[in-house]
Amino acid sequence: MTPVDFLERAVRTPSHENVDAMRELLLDELAAYDPAVDDAGNVLASRGSGRPHVVLNTHIDTVPPHVPARRDGDTLYGRGSCDAKGPLAALLAAFDRISPESGRVTLAVTPDEETDSTGAHALDLGADGYIVGEPTGLNACTSARGRFQGTVELGGEGAHAAQPQEGANAIQAAAPVLDALDAYDDEHGPSRHAELGPPTLVATKIRGGDATNRVPSEAVVTFDRRSVPPETEADFFAGFADHVGVRVPDDVTATVARAERDTPFLEAFHTPSDASVVEALVAAGAGRPRPFGAATEASYFAADAPTVVFGPGDLAVAHSSDEYVDLREVERAADIVTDALAELVG
Template sequence: MSRAKHTGKLTTLVGDLVQIETENPPGNEKKCVEYIVKWFDEHGINAELVEEPYTDRPQVGARIGEGDPTLVLNGHIDVVPAGDIDEWTHNPYDAEVEDGYLYGRGSVDMKTGIAIAMLATAELAEEIEAGELSGSVAFHAAIGEETAEPGTKTLLENGYDGDYGVVLEPTEMRTATSEKGLAWYEITVSGDPSHASRPDQGSNAIQYARPVLDALTDYDKTVRTREDDLVGQAYATVTMLEAGTKENVVPEQATITIDRRFLPEESIQDIDTEIDELLNQVADHHDIEVSWERTRTYESAAIDTDSSLAEVFRHHSAKVADVSTDPWGVNASTDVRNFVNDADIEAITWGPGDLSQAHTYDERVELSAANDGLDALLGAAREVLDGDLE
């Protein structure tokens, strides 16, 4: 397929996907899944609705060919909520094109990745069936990535696995061989309620929260001294503080949320221990009641920086655009952890588009970059499927 044909088909496909609202929460992926299955059927490819882990939120899995090696093209179809529509210059679900950009929620994160995976799968299917390529392709349209649900993990467990994986998040086509982990912790500080006209009768949970916040500030300073050459610093950021039920009631509870970004060298078990020991020290020293819960976890993941898969994608990215081929890691968390940690599959995070556009008002993708991404993906995939990796 020529680049000119790519351009029209890709713009249409990204636009169609963006116009199907798939916000998570609550998890409205079903209509988009049905569109993808129908699209594959129209292109002569049998794609399956996978009704795990949730029957009301199916996913898409497809497999083309039976030869080795198998390359898995992975993307998620859920998007974060659009937020205040009045803050958007372009309606988040109109997929408007202006000055070479397509606007809309999910345009970058990551329906462009899904679109280039669909088009690449269809084109590679023709070459596999013609005997031009010896390997095979698996395709994922996963649910629940935005909320750490086991969508990709389930697809891998249901047979849509392989020898190599590409998670098509927007990296501006830089090849990431590692990523930070993410854990959210809710810390509850307990007090005793009373009427605000008699404040000394109760125990104000907000006041009790002060030494906890001070300790978390010091913890963040300590954590920031930890660095990784590819993904940078670790962080422990207080992101939420909730307390009180009414203006004239001394609050009996305050809840502090921290966002803990951790490095591939750190384990979630060790971080749990750090949080537990920190809070126990504060509780003992200030005679307060504190408890905690880890509410969400995206594990960190890493493969060798000089992996053969990474080298192939670096090479083909640099062929079509001015892309750095230096070793690199992504600061965000992606489903690549399910490939590397759960399925022991060599995998990278790679795709067109600027990650800084993700989750923003007027989210947009540059269409020329999307086309470059499709060209690079096809070139790299052909090299992988020829069995040339060592």
Template sequence: MPMNRASLDGSRTGFDPIEFLERAVSIETHERVDELREDVRSILGAHGHDPTVDATGTLVVTRGSGEPAVGNTDRAVSHIVLNTHLDTVSPHVPPEWGPDGDRLSGRGACDAAGALAAMLATFLTTELTSGRLTLALTPDEEVYSTGARSLVERADSPLRDADAVIVGEPTGLDVCPAAPGRFEGTIELGGEHAHAARPDTGNNAVDALAEVLLALRSFDDRDDVPGDHPQLGAPTLTPTVVQGGEATNQVPASARLTVDRRPVPPETPDSFEATLLDQFDAAVPSSIDVSFSFTDRPTPFFDAWSTDPDHPLVLTLSAASGGDVRAFGAATEASYFAGVAPTVVFGPGSLADAVGPVAHADREYVSIDEIHEAATALISATTALLAT
């Protein structure tokens, strides 16, 4: 641990976000988050808070009464939820300090232990004279987001009366009031087997992939597909996995193509599927059967979402952080929360830098200064929003 790293108001709270960050990154969270969650629970308990943990492993703790500031009964924000995730992608990469002690590398350093450290400091440090502040930490963000989905759906969810949600992800201290969604599904083509010496007697499903790929390339040119979004830009549709054929001397009767869709509002899974099948109906020979199905998963895919960039949450947090207001570059479970309350994504670290990928990469790291700056901005913004 580098020396001379002062804790953020540690004299009052006894909590040092940098010490916590180093410990958090040292814990393996790519398969289970129990150890890290219990560490957080212990810290909260030591400060007099009594968090709950639901069946999915989501930790929730709340401070404040939710009562409005004196003389202000119509403020826009009286309950803020701070959310980030506890899990990481594989494999575990242990923490390592940079040569100048100015940054910490390791799995989860920026995605999302950095945001967790800043949010925990915020929850413990913010002086609430009015309003309510909730910390909600979810597991399984990197796979199915079962924790986040349950948090939205359960009857006692703190999101029921939330006025603002801040989701911790690596944004480089920019405030992101929008993000693309993500759908994934498989196109199945059905033809008819035949001897490869007489291809004209069968219906070649693999050959029909040519028409399918061309149809995918022109899909976003349709008038009934959402165009460029003012915050998110254009949607994307990418073929990712292909399978087909059974024998090298046989006309293949089946082929499968998996596609990745990054939608922008107002596209939904249902509208995407209907439009895609209409596109294929005009492009693929009638001798080939075409169907589409979304990849089976226990939780819904992420819809694209956006929050008004002029909302007090966006303006106050961006003023506090000094960062830009822009769209987040990846799909996130903030999608679930945005349907309930105005939502932004914010945190220290970056998905990528000038050298290459950072989050999910072996060189993942976070700047120590950004941890302090993120916590300071969050404390300033939550204080201002809940007091005005």
């Protein structure tokens, strides 16, 4: 198989609402390797045996809306061309080309990276290294910020607006919450990370009140947290709840809640540049290690083994109406991963 041939078929296969057709396409391509689909919908196939064990991972789901495939010379447009069917095509080609003689390679493709990552969370592969396919412009990305979302729910006491002293204004209590968001990292946050920079914490939505002549009894501030190592989800939510609790008025309650999600949030990670999987990719032609610009399922895998995010494409055009990938870059990515695997397990 060639990565370009597979990619053209993949981009013509919508996977923004349901991944079944895309999964079947992938299973057909892997038929010679006895692929399996686990209970979480992951597609799994392995070659070789023993250690080291290198896992190639990416995802088959895409964001809506579907954008039809269109080719213009060496450029392929369409939903998923960049994120992440282009990286998938490169990893699939490398998996097909390599014949491990001193280790094992597993291709593990997840079904819901763009939503709750239940597939990735279910994987327990015991690897020695991961290559996660995402659009990095052929750079070896060894770190990424985490992303948490949550709310501060404020409870006051309703009253007539003509008698505000009889109530407790939940919207006005949002002011110290906004101040608390601004002050949190200076007082409690992790230090600036050498590669990822400082963490961020910002309010993204606020709502409250139900009438123009009534003191509001409820307000909700929604926030977005971009974390850096070594902060964990548990550390942040516990610390931020304490931080907010001492700042709101005594007559208003404040509850910090994580956004509804069936799986853990994607935490920040960092892989040392001297890890064997990093060195193998760079020696094969990948760009020097740098951070990746978005949260990815690599977060789950980095807790298990050294993890690198790598692939063709530009993250800036992912999810856009003009999403595209340079097909020459897809082919080059396949070559780089093939050569890296030859060094690691060949």
